[in-house]
Amino acid sequence: MMLFSSNSYFCRIFYWIIYLIIASLLVSHAVAADWEVKPRLNLRETYTDNLRLGLGGGGGGGGDFITQINPGILLTGEGRRFNTNINYMMNNLIYAEHGEFSRIRHQLNANATAELIEDRFFVDGFARMTQQNAFLFGPQSVDNANPVNRRNVNSYSVSPYFKHRFKDFASAELRYVHGEVNTSGQGSFSSSSDSGIARLASGADFRVLKWGLNYNHTEIRRDQLRTIDLERSIALLRYVVTPQFDLIATGGYERNSFISVRGKSSGPTWTVGFAWAPTERTEINLSGGQRFFGDTYLATVNHRTRLTTWNLSYNQDITTFGQQSLFGSAITTASALDQLLSSTQNSEALLNQGVPFTFSDPNNFLTNRLFLQRRLQAFLAIKGNKNTLLLRGFNLQRRAYTAALEDVSLIGLGNALLTRDTDQTGGNISWNHRLTPQTSANINYSFTRIDFLVSDRIDDNQLIMFSLNKRITPNMNGMISYFHNWRNSNQSNSDFNSNNVTASLNMNF
Structure with a gap:
């Protein structure tokens, strides 16, 4: 098996990582810096009675033993003017009975920021290599052990930007962002984007009536499809009523080049709302207004007590699969959950249950189309001395704004029509x-209902999991887990269920 070729996307990300490390080393040469390298090894043995997540009961897709030998490394560098974090794992999957599925998958989460000219010029960047369920209409796998409906999703972004302060009158920022997303498999997805962003915001001279001007132009290039331009010019006013309460209004214009199947694609935009922080532990932001697609709303609510953490959010925007992969706004990814649970007892154990939390999130499924996305989600953590309870809920609506023909090469016309409008x-x-x-x-229980609105199809996907984690030594953890994954659909021959038992060992060196 060839690890990578000169033209592969893996190779391009590899070169980006080398550049990231070199840039960090150059900055660290001028300032004091701390570097740390942590090798690790994860060993996993899994038995599944339904490898392909086939139809019917357990065994409908054939059983198998899967051995995973996953070496990894964590490289961190921190200095006064830079920060680098590179977390890589090589996921080696070996199937006892179905050798055709044996493969190497790469998992990477790397990010860095550097201050090249003090207080003036900066560079941010990240690179990711992950796997996910590709399509809503396919079986929803929990992880890479069940090798169906899985795609590699590789993405990276680099963003140089310049900042300047006009004393206490205003501050300005000019930023350029280049991003790329690529997936594996037949009918693979590829896109790249370039954005120019300019911001001007009032400074300390404005204490009661604050203001801001924002301009954003993004060019999105999709493989073998027409280029899309998204442009937005926005002015902002913020009136400080009290130290805890602000009134906020925005207004401007959006000019977009995509051909909409739902009416106009450009027009004026405005919102009104408020920001309220009644206590140090509570923050509420609400706004509503109009955009070219109709009414628009935005909300975030955060609250903490000694024993609980609460979060509620709602947002909506015109976006793409690529933009969501690069800059998605979900709060319930593992890294965001880690931040929300930073003060929660046993948060590390709760986040390391052996099942990716992304299974409990709505699926950012592959599509070439532009779509309107509305996302509502709620989060509650209750923590105690020995027990931590986590509850999450979401609703994700997607409405395609470009033609189904854009997805024919990816999933065929029938599936393109099926996934035009969906609710999760x-x-x-x-x-x-x-x-x-x-x-x-x-113990973890997850439920997701997928409603394909252009048809009468509804799929209910459920997962229940039990696991036991033990810290054997300060540098070694073991886990034994069992999960049952199943789908009930109102379409004939679409149900399945699967049982998986896993033993794993994590070692840090």
């Missing part, structure tokens, strides 16, 4: 109980 509604409940200082038990 669901959530999960996770409970972590600390048995001893070194041992914890976890």
